[in-house]
Each structure stands twice: as structure tokens, then as C-alpha cells.
Amino acid sequence: MEFDTLLLSRLLTFITLAFHIIFATIGVGLPLYICLAExxxxxxxxxxxxxxxxxxxxxxxxxxxxxxxxxxxxxxxLSLLWPSFMQKAGHLVGLPLFMETFAFxxxxxxxxxxxxxxxxxxNPIFHWLLSIPVVIGSSASAFFxxxxxxxxxxxxxxxxxxGSFLNVQPLVAMFNPATPTKVAHVLTTAYLTSGFVLASxxxxxxxxxxxxxxxxxxxxxxxxxCLVFSIFTMLNGDFAGKYLAKYQPEKLAAAEWHFETESxxxxxxxGILDEETLEVKYGIGIPAALSILAYNSPDAEVIGxxxxxxxxxxxxxxxxxxxxxxxxGMFLAFVAVLYFVFYYVKALNSLHPWILxxxxxxxxxxxxxxxxxxxxxxxxxxPWILVGLMRTGEAVTTAGQVFEMLILFTSLYFVLGxxxxxxxxxxxxxKSAETEIEKRGIIL
Amino acid sequence: xxxxIIGITVLWIFLYGYLMVASIDFGAGFYSFYAxxxxxxxxxxxxxxxxxxxxxxxxxxxxxxxxxxxxxFFPDTAYYYGTALLVPGxxxxxxxxxxxxxxxxxxYGVRENSIYLFLYGVSGLFIPAxxxxxxxISEGGFIVEEGGHVHLLFxxxxxxxxxxxxxxxxxxxxxxxxxxxLTYYAQRAEDNDAFQLMRKATLIWSGPTILLSFLVFLTLxxxxxxxxxxxxxxxxxxxxxxxxxxGAVWLIYKQRYLGTAFIxxxxxxxxxxxxxxxxxxxxxxxxxxxxxxSITGDEMGISLIIAFISGLILLIPSLFMLFRLFxxxxxxxxxxxxx
Ligand code: HDD
Ligand code: HEM
Ligand code: HEM
Numbered sequence: 001m002e003f004d005t006l007l008l009s010r011l012l013t014f015i016t017l018a019f020h021i022i023f024a025t026i027g028v029g030l031p032l033y034i035c036l037a038e039x040x041x042x043x044x045x046x047x048x049x050x051x052x053x054x055x056x057x058x059x060x061x062x063x064x065x066x067x068x069x070x071x072x073x074x075x076x077x078l079s080l081l082w083p084s085f086m087q088k089a090g091h092l093v094g095l096p097l098f099m100e101t102f103a104f105x106x107x108x109x110x111x112x113x114x115x116x117x118x119x120x121x122x123n124p125i126f127h128w129l130l131s132i133p134v135v136i137g138s139s140a141s142a143f144f145x146x147x148x149x150x151x152x153x154x155x156x157x158x159x160x161x162x163g164s165f166l167n168v169q170p171l172v173a174m175f176n177p178a179t180p181t182k183v184a185h186v187l188t189t190a191y192l193t194s195g196f197v198l199a200s201x202x203x204x205x206x207x208x209x210x211x212x213x214x215x216x217x218x219x220x221x222x223x224x225x226c227l228v229f230s231i232f233t234m235l236n237g238d239f240a241g242k243y244l245a246k247y248q249p250e251k252l253a254a255a256e257w258h259f260e261t262e263s264x265x266x267x268x269x270x271g272i273l274d275e276e277t278l279e280v281k282y283g284i285g286i287p288a289a290l291s292i293l294a295y296n297s298p299d300a301e302v303i304g305x306x307x308x309x310x311x312x313x314x315x316x317x318x319x320x321x322x323x324x325x326x327x328x329g330m331f332l333a334f335v336a337v338l339y340f341v342f343y344y345v346k347a348l349n350s351l352h353p354w355i356l357x358x359x360x361x362x363x364x365x366x367x368x369x370x371x372x373x374x375x376x377x378x379x380x381x382x383p384w385i386l387v388g389l390m391r392t393g394e395a396v397t398t399a400g401q402v403f404e405m406l407i408l409f410t411s412l413y414f415v416l417g418x419x420x421x422x423x424x425x426x427x428x429x430x431k432s433a434e435t436e437i438e439k440r441g442i443i444l
Numbered sequence: 445x446x447x448x449i450i451g452i453t454v455l456w457i458f459l460y461g462y463l464m465v466a467s468i469d470f471g472a473g474f475y476s477f478y479a480x481x482x483x484x485x486x487x488x489x490x491x492x493x494x495x496x497x498x499x500x501x502x503x504x505x506x507x508x509x510x511x512x513x514x515x516x517f518f519p520d521t522a523y524y525y526g527t528a529l530l531v532p533g534x535x536x537x538x539x540x541x542x543x544x545x546x547x548x549x550x551x552y553g554v555r556e557n558s559i560y561l562f563l564y565g566v567s568g569l570f571i572p573a574x575x576x577x578x579x580x581i582s583e584g585g586f587i588v589e590e591g592g593h594v595h596l597l598f599x600x601x602x603x604x605x606x607x608x609x610x611x612x613x614x615x616x617x618x619x620x621x622x623x624x625x626l627t628y629y630a631q632r633a634e635d636n637d638a639f640q641l642m643r644k645a646t647l648i649w650s651g652p653t654i655l656l657s658f659l660v661f662l663t664l665x666x667x668x669x670x671x672x673x674x675x676x677x678x679x680x681x682x683x684x685x686x687x688x689x690x691g692a693v694w695l696i697y698k699q700r701y702l703g704t705a706f707i708x709x710x711x712x713x714x715x716x717x718x719x720x721x722x723x724x725x726x727x728x729x730x731x732x733x734x735x736x737x738s739i740t741g742d743e744m745g746i747s748l749i750i751a752f753i754s755g756l757i758l759l760i761p762s763l764f765m766l767f768r769l770f771x772x773x774x775x776x777x778x779x780x781x782x783x
Contacts, residue, residue, distance in 0.1 A: 065548030068501055069541040072508055079515060080533050083526030083594075090519030091740050095747050098516045101509045102755035108501035109762045113769060133762075170747040398593040399530040412538050416545055423549050 023067030029194025085395035107137025150178035195225035200363025245294030328369035447745035451517035470568035471622020477565025520738035584730030681719025
């Protein structure tokens with residue numbers, strides 16, 4: 001296959017976003033847990049929770065730094081790689097993009113204050129108050145950027161006359177049909193993933209035999225988040241499926257290899273597709289489940305791909321990414337429920353090694369689900385960059401050096417990707433929780 | 445005022461904000477690296493820890509604000525600059541990324557690592573150099589449009605005297621602005637070593653700053669006569685800039701009113717920068733793109749302005765609080781804070 005500018009630009013966009021989203025997701029979710037830990041610590045006068053908030057914050061700063069620089073990259077790179085897209089879309093989504101930078105601003109200011117003012121207030125609640133703008137700011141920036149992505153899927157809020165946009169209604173563009181489900185799903189999955197990442201790290205220490213109550217408290221707090229948000233994720237994931245059935249049926253059909261329009265449509269797990277004959281081998285079909293996902297009724301009719309011209313079919317491999325996301329969602333919810341059942345049933349041990357192992361793999365699995373979800377959404381939008389208005393091929397840059405830039409950025413992410421874990425491990429092992437507990441003289 | 449003018453004014457103010465805050469930051473990184481290699485007891489590093497660590501993310505947002513706002517108000521700029529700047533823009537981004545993340549690694553992660561400090565210090569000089577190329581390009585002559593395709597003329601850009609002088613000016617300015625700020629800050633923190641070092645640096649870089657500024661004027665004449673004449677027409681901006689420059693250098697030389705001296709430096713760059721920007725209008729890119737053709741529709745323009753005003757209501761008190769706590773707080777400047 002020839003590596004043309006289009007393919008290279010898509011690849012570069014993919015690599016940048018896939019890298020950014022790791023840090024962005026944690027950037028959105030982690031402040032919530034820090035804020036909760038500090039509040040509990042203050043209310044219950046429990047120094048372990050304060051220490052927890054402090055240690056999480058230290059890790060958070062490193063991750064946010066990488067989130068900020070990769071975010072700056074993607075923000076500018078969209079114009080560098082997709083100039084015609086930004087020229088057109090700029091007229092329509094300038095508002096949420098602009099407001100996103102305000103959200104960053106707000107967050108950055110308070111984060112700066114927050115991390116340098118531990119112990120500076122006589123009443124610790126003032127320090128806690130500073131974490132609230134950080135939580136709001138990071139979630140608000142996720143909200144705004146997600147409305148932009150929603151707009152790319154269901155562009156609304158303008159009239160198209162001879163290729164130019166008239167009667168632009170910025171708020172209608174922002175609150176398009178895809179916005180509610182997308183925003184809800186993106187936010188809850190960010191909280192869910194951050195919860196599992198934290199729980200996963202703690203579970204690792206517990207598995208290694210560290211038995212301090214500090215770890216148990218940390219685990220329990222993060223698991224509460226995991227339970228709550230895994231339930232919300234399944235719920236609004238279901239709504240996201242209903243949104244797709246209504247507004248982007250071709251995406252849902254491609255994700256499910258659902259070719260013939262029919263009622264009692266089955267939900268397909270796994271399988272191998274013969275691209276010639278469009279026959280599926282080895283998959284497991286759950287009867288009528290797709291109809292339920294799409295319309296809440298087993299008898300509902302779900303539109304199949306054959307109703308669409310072939311050149312508008314999204315790539316069919318998104319099926320696997322959809323499967324990975326849903327499997328992970330089920331698994332995470334299962335682990336969280338199990339932990340709480342074991343926690344509340346007196347005879348059982350919620351710190352059983354098998355539960356801890358489940359929690360431990362939950363962290364990476366949640367991240368995998370985030371990546372898969374995005375790949376399924378973004379690749380499933382193809383061939384459109386703005387559905388119905390502009391194809392990806394029309395938007396791409398005409399500059400000739402995309403390949404060199406691809407190498408340049410890939411090397412950068414490679415180096416950062418290696419350094420971040422090294423730095424984090426060094427940061428935390430230099431000052432382990434136990435030594436800090438001792439040093440701060442925390443005795444209960 | 446029309447939406448175009450409000451838009452470009454807002455953006456230019458933020459770019460000016462970035463210019464000042466980032467120059468302090470970039471220069472400080474360089475001086476801190478310099479202090480390390482010459483074994484100057486790291487007195488400047490303490491200053492940097494005190495002042496810059498809490499605000500580095502804010503600095504970055506100024507830049508993001510500028511380019512996001514530019515595309516919001518003037519979407520056509522995405523098309524021209526986006527295509528032309530793929531290479532220089534990407535290089536600037538990689539440098540920014542290295543600097544930002546290594547800053548965090550060195551400051552919050554593992555401290556005394558010379559490689560991080562080197563990358564952090566040196567990238568801070570290359571970033572302004574690569575960003576200043578955008579201003580050079582905006583003067584026209586380096587972007588051509590052939591058969592619907594936009595190209596950047598690399599060889600022209602690299603062989604142009606004007607573009608090299610702008611690059612040099614940007615580097616020297618970074619060193620000058622940040623030295624003048626650190627002089628003030630070191631004095632507030634009562635750190636005499638750092639104070640003397642920074643004072644000397646300010647005086648050393650003041651000469652090249654003003655020399656290169658004149659050279660930029662002169663070479664602009666051959667490069668873009670129209671803009672040059674417009675600047676001559678508004679000469680008072682630049683005369684004021686020169687007066688504030690002289691005032692600042694005098695105060696620093698005399699070791700008096702160092703806070704005022706830094707404000708003078710800010711005004712020196714302020715007048716020059718707004719003079720430059722004002723006379724650049726209506727062009728965003730000579731001679732292709734003006735603010736009038738590239739402005740977004742009224743509906744979007746007005747909602748951007750509303751968003752901007754409501755954003756400011758939120759931001760100004762917060763920024764005020766940040767600066768109160770960290771920069772203009774004598775206790776904090778002296779004491780060791782607590783992370
Ligand atoms: C921890 C991550 C995670 C988990 C466990 C799930 N998802 Fe998800 N999903 C995402 C993370 C994610 C995401 C990365 O956040 C996406 C990509 C774009 C978006 O809006 O959210 C997404 C998109 C997405 C879409 C596509 C929306 C669109 O294209 O507009 C659907 C239909 C679902 N999800 C449905 C589900 C269901 C039914 C789940 C049931 C368990 C589920 N997701 C679990
Ligand atoms: C952060 C998580 C995200 C990930 C991992 C992601 C992933 C991807 C992938 C895999 C592609 C390439 C699709 C293809 O060419 O086949 C892509 C394209 C693109 N995405 Fe996303 N995306 C994310 C979020 C967003 C958001 C929030 C926006 C908009 C604000 C966005 C805008 C784009 C654009 C403009 C393209 C290029 C055009 C295209 O290929 O259609 N992405 N992204
Ligand atoms: C849904 C996917 C995304 C989420 C949840 C997200 C969220 C975040 C978060 C949490 C940060 C860290 C900033 C901070 O903590 O201060 C960040 C940085 C950033 N993101 Fe993303 N982002 C996403 C995709 C994108 C896309 C597609 C763009 C480009 C249009 C983008 C632009 C930026 C920019 C410019 C920054 C740096 C801002 C700064 O300087 O502080 N993000 N993002």
C-alpha cells in the first residue's frame with residue numbers, strides 16, 4: 001500500500017490522540033478522587049486520607065504535565081494536518097474550543113495554587129476548597145472538547161448555502177444530538193478509569209504483601225468510585241448505543257457486522273468476517289440483544305449495512321474494538337460488585353488475592369477500553385470527518401512532509417512513554433508511603 | 445468597534461501576555477542551566493522554584509488561548525498558516541513538549557538531573573526562535589499558493605536576513621526580559637548573589653536587544669516596505685518604547701526601583717509589540733489575508749466575545765489570587781514553601 005499524505009496524517013492524528021487520551025482521562029478523573037480523599041481526611045480527622053491526597057497529587061502533577069503538552073500538540077496539530085477542516089469547522093465550533101481554553105486556564109491557576117499551599121491555611125478546609133475549581137475545570141474541558149467531537153458526528157446549527165455556512169447558531173452546534181450521550185459517557189468513563197487505575201496500583205501493593213491500613217483505605221475509596229461509575233458507564237453506554245441506532249446506524253451496523261435490516265437482531269461477540277461473502281464465522285450471537293441495545297425492545301428492527309452505499313461503509317474492523325470495550329465494561333462492573341459483596345458479607349474476605357488480581361488488571365483494562373471506545377467512534381465515522389459534509393480526504397493538508405513529522409512525534413511519544421513510568425516509580429519509591437507515615441508521625 | 449477589531453485586539457493582548465510570561469520562564473530556564481554548569485550555587489534555581497513552578501501551566505495556556513482564539517475568530521488562518529507551518533510548527537511543538545514535561549520531571553520528580561536541566565534550559569531558547577518565524581512569515585513573501593496548494597518557501601526563509609534577525613532578537617529579548625524580572629525578584633527575596641548575577645545579565649543583554657531592534661526595522665524596509673512605512677507613520681509607539689528601555693536600564697544600573705524597572709521593560713515591549721501589531725493591520729498575512737475577509741460569521745463572533753467576557757470575570761480574580769500568593773508576597777518569596 002502506498003503511504004500517501006492522507007494515510008500518514010490519519011496515522012499521526014491517531015498516535016497523538018491515543019497518547020493524549022491516556023493522560024487526559026486521568027487528568028479528568030483523578031482530581032475527583034484527590035478532592036474526595038482530602039475532604040474525608042479533613043472531616044474524619046484522618047491523616048491517612050490527607051496523605052493519600054498528597055501522594056495522589058504528586059503523581060497527578062507529572063501526568064498533567066504530559067497531558068498539557070500533548071494537548072497543546074493536538075490542539076495545534078489539528079490545524080497543521082487538517083487545515084481545511086479547521087477552516088470550515090472553526091466557523092461552527094470555535095465557541096466550545098475557545099471555552100475549553102478558559103476551562104484549562106481556570107484549572108491551571110487553581111492547580112498551581114493547590115499544590116503549593118498544603119499547610120498554608122490555618123483551616124485546612126480552605127485548601128480543600130481549592131481543589132474544587134480543579135475538578136470543575138478539568139471536567140469542563142472534557143465537556144467542551146467532547147461537544148466538538150459530537151459535532152463532527154452530527155453537525156447541526158447552520159444552513160449550508162453554496163459551500164458556506166449561514167445562520168450559524170453556536171449553541172445549537174454545541175448541543176447537537178450526539179452531545180448528551182457522548183459527554184455523559186466520556187465523563188463517567190474518565191472517572192471510572194481513574195478509579196481503577198488507582199485501585200489497581202493499590203491492589204498491586206497489597207498483593208505484594210504490604211498490609212498497612214493506608215492501602216486498605218486507599219483501595220476502598222477508589223473502589224467506591226469504580227462501583228458507582230461502572231454502573232453509570234453501562235447505563236449511558238446503552239444510551240450511546242441508542243443514539244447510534246437513531247443517528248448513525250451505519251456505525252452501529254459496522255460495529256456489529258449487521259448487514260441485513262431485521263428485527264430481533266442479534267448481538268455478535270467475536271468472530272471472523274469473510275470480507276468477500278460477508279459471512280461471519282465462529283462468533284457468538286446473543287439473540288435479540290442488538291435490538292434491545294438499539295431500541296429497548298427485542299422485536300425492534302435494526303438497520304443493516306446493506307442499506308448504505310458501499311463507499312460509505314466504515315471500516316469493519318471496528319467490531320473488535322466495540323467488543324473489547326463492552327467486555328471490559330462488564331468485567332470492571334463485575335469486579336467492583338464482587339469486591340463490595342465480599343466486603344459487606346462478614347464471612348468473606350474482600351482482600352482475597354483473586355479479587356485483588358481482578359482489580360489489578362482492571363486498571364490497564366479500563367485504559368484499553370478507553371482507547372478501544374475512541375477507535376471505534378473515530379474510525380467508525382469514516383469516511384467522513386464531518387458526517388455528511390466533508391470527507392476526511394478533502395480535509396487533509398497538502399504539505400509534503402507528514403512522514404518526517406510522523407517520525408518526529410512518534411519518537412517524542414516513545415521517549416515520554418518510557419520516561420513517565422520511570423519517573424513515577426522513582427518518585428514514589430524514593431518516598432514510600434510507610435516512610436512518609438513514619439516521618440509525619442501519623443499514629444492512630 | 446467591529447468584531448474583527450475586538451477579536452484581534454483580544455488575541456494580541458494574550459499573545460503579549462504570553463510573550464512576557466514565557467520570556468521570563470524561558471530565560472529563567474536558561475539561567476538556571478547556566479548556574480548549574482558554572483557552579484553558581486544554584487541561587488537562581490531557588491528563585492525559579494519559588495516563582496515559576498506554580499505558574500508554568502498558566503504560561504502554556506496563554507499560548508493555547510492565542511491559537512485557539514485565532515482559529516475561532518479567523519478560521520481562514522487555519523488554512524494558510526496550518527498548511528505552511530507543518531514543519532516549523534511541529535518542531536516548536538516538540539520543543540514545547542520536551543520543555544514542559546522535563547520541567548515537571550525535574551521539578552516534581554527527580555531533581556538533580558543535568559540532562560533534564562540541559563534540555564529544559566536550551567529548549568527555552570529554541571522555542572521563541574521557532575515561534576518568531578511565524579511573525580516573519582506573516583510579513584509575506586514566504587507563502588505561495590499554486591494551483592490551490594499552499595507552500596512554504598523554505599530556502600527563501602532560510603536565506604532571508606530579516607528572518608534571521610527576528611530570530612536573534614527573539615532570543616536576546618528572552619534573556620533580557622527574564623533577567624530584568626529575576627533581578628527584581630532576587631532583590632525581593634533578598635538573595636544578593638542571584639541579584640548581582642541577574643543585574644549583570646540584564647545590562648549585558650540590553651545592548652544587543654536595542655541593536656537588533658533597530659536592525660529589524662532596517663531589514664523590514666527591504667522585506668516589506670508597506671509595513672515599514674506604516675511603522676514609520678506611527679513612530680511614537682517605538683519612540684515610547686525606546687524611552688522606557690532607557691529608563692529601565694538606567695534604574696537597573698543604579699540598583700533602584702527594580703519593580704518599576706521591570707514594569708518599564710514590560711512597557712518597552714508593550715509599545716513595540718502593539719505598535720508592530722497595529723501597523724500590521726489589516727493584514728494577518730501579507731498580502732493574502734486580512735482580518736476583514738477571514739473573520740468568522742457575526743453569530744459566532746459575538747458569542748466568542750460573550751464567552752470571552754464571562755471568562756474574564758472568572759479569570760481575573762483567580763489570576764490576581766495566584767499572583768498575590770506567589771509573586772507579590774514577600775513572605776513567600778523568602779520562605780521555603782511546602783509542596
Ligand atoms: C472505561 C472505558 C469504557 C467502558 C467500560 C465502556 N465504554 Fe463505551 N466508550 C468509551 C469508553 C468506555 C469512550 C472511550 O469514552 C467512548 C469513545 C467515544 C465516546 O463518546 O466514548 C465510548 C463510546 C461508546 C459508544 C459509541 C458512541 C458514538 O460513537 O457516538 C457506544 C455505543 C458505547 N461506548 C457503548 C458502551 C457500552 C454499551 C458499554 C457497556 C459496558 C461501554 N460502552 C463501556
Ligand atoms: C482523545 C481520544 C481520541 C482518540 C484516541 C481518537 C482517535 C482517533 C483516530 C483513531 C482517528 C483516525 C481515524 C481514521 O482516520 O480512521 C482520529 C481522527 C480524528 N479525530 Fe479523533 N480521537 C479522539 C478524540 C477526538 C476528539 C475529542 C476530537 C475533536 C475534537 C477528534 C478529532 C479528530 C479528527 C479531526 C480526526 C482526523 C480526521 C479523521 O480521520 O476523520 N478526536 N481520532
Ligand atoms: C475527549 C478527549 C479529550 C479529553 C477528555 C481531554 C482532556 C484534557 C485534559 C484533562 C487535559 C490536561 C490539561 C489540564 O489538566 O490542565 C488536556 C490538555 C489539553 N487538551 Fe485535551 N482532551 C481530549 C482531547 C483533546 C483534543 C481532541 C484536543 C484538540 C482539539 C485537545 C486539546 C487539549 C489542549 C490544547 C490541552 C492543553 C491545555 C493546556 O495548556 O493546559 N484535547 N485535555
